[in-house]
Amino acid sequence: MRMLEKDEEEGDIQVSWQDQENINTFSKYNAKLQDLEEAYESKKTEKEYLDDLAMELELADEDEPVKYRIGEAFVSLSLEAAQERISKSQEELDQEIEGLKTQMDEAVEKMDGLKKVLYARFGNAINLEKD
Structure with missing residues (x-):
């Protein structure tokens, strides 16, 4: 944490109902994005x-059954x-990964829009960036 410089200090900014709604919405998207990123990494690892x-099975003996x-x-x-x-499972995972990417992109896009609105309203008095 750091102290604000004299020229960075903001006076008391009134937070309207709409401002609070935007902050809450941003927070929801941020939490959703974190969940999506975790699911994305999990699916990527599974893939x-x-x-x-699949590569190991290419080396397997064709006459022996596979567990x-x-x-x-x-x-x-x-x-x-x-x-x-395995091929079918790979295709399904590819689709799930693409779906997660799309959802993450949508969340980031909406968060960027809210950031613009909130930073325009509050300036340095609000921090919406990840640490």
Whole structure:
């Protein structure tokens, strides 16, 4: 924390109902963005694991069954069936990741709009940046 310089000090700024609504909305988008970023990183990691698994299965023996996890149980599948399931899972994850990216971009766009409004109204008296 730091003290404001004399020329940075603002007088008492009245916060209107609309200002408070904008601040609350910004806070909601900020929390949503953090949740989306966590989900995005989790899905990205899961995708990397599936990519590694797909590469490992390319080296597997075609005649031996592959243990494939479905829920909490393992079933024996042919190599081809396991590769198809992994490919389908990769496509689904790609779609989920793109959806999360889109939601994150929308949240950032809305937050940027609110930042402009709030900084125009409050100047240095408000801090909306991540530390």
